[in-house]
Amino acid sequence: MPMPPIPAPRCFGSFASFARVTRLCGLGVHKVVSGFSYQDRYILKGRRTKQMSGQLRDKVAIVTGSGHGIGRSLVLAMAKEGAKIVTNDIKSERAEKVAKEIFEMGGTAIPFTCDIANFKATRNLIQKALDEFGRMDILVNNAGIDRPHMIWKMTEEEWDIVIATHLKGTYNCTHHASIFMREQKWGRILNVTSSARLGMSGDAAYSAAKAGIIGLTRTVALDMGRYGVTCNCFSPTADTTAGGMTDLATLTASLERQYQMGLVTEKEYRKLMNMPNSDVIPPLPIYLCTDEAAAINGQVFGIYGNSIAIYEEGVEKRTIWKKGDLWTVEELKEYVPSILMEGIPKIQSM
């Protein structure tokens, strides 16, 4: 099958300008095209990591669940870039400890303890930023929990708390922040999804919440874009297990089991067994909060170490169409496997 044409790199507009930028920076660029529905990879080599340079000077940021893991790494990096931070966690000692860390490194931070699943409490969280700093520019809906169980073992309580934390929590904070950001005509909302959005055995509530967050992101992007507010989403991978959402032994055992059963691919298995530290996460979210990223809205990114991906989801892969009458079930028995599903990977069952 002939390969489809390779599009110009979107990040720099045209290949010519991309090449020019890379020459200026002395970078090496390699392009790899592979896969069924092809995928572009641009590998940049040779640039040293820049010193922090006030990218978020005087911006006010709230990061939920910033007492630990990815949220903590994010607020420390944002504070180094000059942002004033409201740290938040359901565990007060965590929110306070991180605010103190920011303060000790010369930054500005105030802790606010609350459960983001609580609508009224999140209104107070946003109000805290307004009261303390007079504005509210950046919201990162990061807080999360996990209650992994096979669907037949998952209790109603487990389902409810995971959905309430991730999905309702993201709505709660976004709703309250959007009222202010719409008036202010500037804002950045970042939501956190996961590769579990594509389905993850033994994690139905978490998968459902993380998939729902993408729909929420895209709709908020549409609602708020015209007011200068962007809403994007990223899917991180980071080893935050010590004291985090899931303990390492449970995670490792579950992954081993799923790999043995063929429920995760070898690539995914290796990726998850070698997770980078959460300190690799901040550059992309910080970039998305700058003025330069004003045109990036409603997108889903992936971050794994130094590699940053953009996803295209919900794309119609193939269509079968019949002139005149409706399809009959007999016809579908023939044409669905032979044409519509041809080459589409099967989700394995136990």
Ligand SMILES: NC(=O)c1ccc[n+]([C@@H]2O[C@H](COP(=O)([O-])OP(=O)(O)OC[C@H]3O[C@@H](n4cnc5c(N)ncnc54)[C@H](O)[C@@H]3O)[C@@H](O)[C@H]2O)c1
């Ligand atoms: N670590 C990964 O590889 C990974 C992968 C995909 C997605 N994520 C997502 O990234 C986000 C952060 O994950 P992490 O690995 O840093 O987790 P973590 O457990 O290290 O940190 C999450 C923090 O959120 C806090 N929290 C939990 N429930 C809360 C609530 N109701 N209100 C306020 N705070 C609450 C916790 O106390 C904790 O401090 C989550 O949304 C998670 O689903 C993480």
